[in-house]
Amino acid sequence: MRARLLVVVLVLVGALAAGLGVPLALSDSRAGQLQLFSDQLKDTISFAALSGRPITENDTSTLAAELTRYDEVYGRAVLVLDPDGRVLVASRSVLPELDDDARDRVARALLNRRSAVYPLRAPWDDRPVVLAEPVLVDEQVLGAVVTVWPTDDLRAREIRVWSLVAAAGLLALGLGVVVALPIVRWVLRPVQRLDEGTGRVAAALLRGAAPEPVADGSGPPELRRLSDSFDRMARTVVQAYGAQRAFVADASHQLRNPLTALRLRLSNLDGRVEPGAVEDQVAALEEAERLSTLLDGLLALARAERTAPLELIEVDPAVADRIEAWRPLAEHTGLRLARTGARGLRALGPAGAVETVLDAVLDNAVKFTPRGGTVTVHTARGDGRVTIAVRDSGPGIAPEELDRAVDRFWRSPSQSNVEGSGLGLAIAARTLELAGGELRLELPAGGGLRVVAELPAPGDDDGPPGPTGA
Numbered sequence: 001m002r003a004r005l006l007v008v009v010l011v012l013v014g015a016l017a018a019g020l021g022v023p024l025a026l027s028d029s030r031a032g033q034l035q036l037f038s039d040q041l042k043d044t045i046s047f048a049a050l051s052g053r054p055i056t057e058n059d060t061s062t063l064a065a066e067l068t069r070y071d072e073v074y075g076r077a078v079l080v081l082d083p084d085g086r087v088l089v090a091s092r093s094v095l096p097e098l099d100d101d102a103r104d105r106v107a108r109a110l111l112n113r114r115s116a117v118y119p120l121r122a123p124w125d126d127r128p129v130v131l132a133e134p135v136l137v138d139e140q141v142l143g144a145v146v147t148v149w150p151t152d153d154l155r156a157r158e159i160r161v162w163s164l165v166a167a168a169g170l171l172a173l174g175l176g177v178v179v180a181l182p183i184v185r186w187v188l189r190p191v192q193r194l195d196e197g198t199g200r201v202a203a204a205l206l207r208g209a210a211p212e213p214v215a216d217g218s219g220p221p222e223l224r225r226l227s228d229s230f231d232r233m234a235r236t237v238v239q240a241y242g243a244q245r246a247f248v249a250d251a252s253h254q255l256r257n258p259l260t261a262l263r264l265r266l267s268n269l270d271g272r273v274e275p276g277a278v279e280d281q282v283a284a285l286e287e288a289e290r291l292s293t294l295l296d297g298l299l300a301l302a303r304a305e306r307t308a309p310l311e312l313i314e315v316d317p318a319v320a321d322r323i324e325a326w327r328p329l330a331e332h333t334g335l336r337l338a339r340t341g342a343r344g345l346r347a348l349g350p351a352g353a354v355e356t357v358l359d360a361v362l363d364n365a366v367k368f369t370p371r372g373g374t375v376t377v378h379t380a381r382g383d384g385r386v387t388i389a390v391r392d393s394g395p396g397i398a399p400e401e402l403d404r405a406v407d408r409f410w411r412s413p414s415q416s417n418v419e420g421s422g423l424g425l426a427i428a429a430r431t432l433e434l435a436g437g438e439l440r441l442e443l444p445a446g447g448g449l450r451v452v453a454e455l456p457a458p459g460d461d462d463g464p465p466g467p468t469g470a
Contacts, residue, residue, distance in 0.1 A: 013176035021165035048133040048145040067091035077148040102130035109144035123158040190219035315345040318354035334371035341379040347386035347455035349435035360424035365392040391450040
């Protein structure tokens with residue numbers, strides 16, 4: 001943004017310099033060319049007046065000498081033409097070549113018409129200025145006087161003027177940079193701190209700490225007020241988020257003991273309720289169990305949202321431990337758990353991140369894979385990431401539900417009859433996000449669901465790269 005604002009300032013300074021300098025240079029060029037035309041016209045009219053008698057008397061020797069001296073002193077050619085356009089007298093033996101415009105001026109002079117003012121000419125136009133005036137005696141045109149003036153001196157002067165204007169414009173741009181740079185820094189410093197502050201607010205939310213203020217008393221008054229408002233907003237957001245997280249954790253924790261007591265009381269009623277109320281007792285126990293599972297998920301989610309320092313995680317022991325932990329349930333339901341991919345991998349994440357993620361993902365995989373199916377855990381490394389992918393052979397989910405599957409409490413309408421709180425994948429996704437990784441769901445060819453968990457790898461020397469496909 002600083003560079004863009006500086007460019008805008010330089011464009012404005014350049015436009016101002018051009019707006020002042022270009023008209024000034026054009027005015028100077030126009031004045032110089034008009035002065036040249038005026039001086040040349042006076043000399044041409046003077047020679048036309050001198051040429052009348054020598055042409056009438058048919059004696060042009062004196063006139064020729066006058067024209068020659070004039071050419072020698074000023075370097076300007078003079079021609080005297082008869083009514084048919086033939087040269088009677090010339091100031092030099094080699095006659096200058098006349099272009100179409102000059103010949104048109106000569107023709108107009110022989111018709112008793114004056115030469116028109118030249119339009120503004122560019123400094124690089126090196127054509128001479130040609131004027132023609134009629135030679136009149138008793139209102140009769142006896143010929144025409146043509147003067148040919150070079151423009152070298154005039155063009156050199158105009159080039160100097162344009163060079164000065166260009167130099168002044170460059171100087172203005174340089175001064176504009178010198179003056180504008182500290183002003184731009186002063187104006188944009190609050191904006192830069194606001195931009196940095198947004199990232200600090202996000203980090204403070206994760207830490208549960210107060211964000212570092214962005215207001216430092218610098219910048220324009222409007223931006224200072226904006227910085228103060230941003231600091232107040234950030235403090236309010238952090239406090240509200242912390243209160244919400246504390247409420248979830250405290251409420252879940254405080255409800256655990258009464259819920260446990262309720263479950264015990266309901267269990268103690270076994271054999272003591274009337275036969276018609278047994279079904280209600282069983283339903284109450286199931287609801288209490290479901291509520292206990294939901295509270296456990298809320299506590300796990302509250303813990304997942306608290307930042308923890310990143311550690312170097314040995315992936316193999318964590319994966320092997322969770323596979324062995326889930327194997328009895330998988331075999332009981334007629335499933336096969338398999339492990340493929342690279343070994344000896346290490347990743348960066350909070351302690352227990354791999355276990356937390358695998359528990360949530362394997363829970364879903366075992367729950368939704370039909371008897372006789374296979375759940376495969378594949379590990380790999382590539383592009384600075386360690387990948388742990390769990391693929392099942394279950395029914396999968398609809399493509400439009402892939403993005404919603406990691407939302408809190410979301411459950412697919414097609415699986416509403418399956419037990420669960422809808423927090424498992426949300427907890428896994430949040431755990432990976434805080435570690436700088438991500439969780440994504442894919443529908444691989446051949447059916448089933450593939451859940452891919454990615455964690456940052458510590459470095460190329462900390463583990464061998466492996467294949468990336470499952």
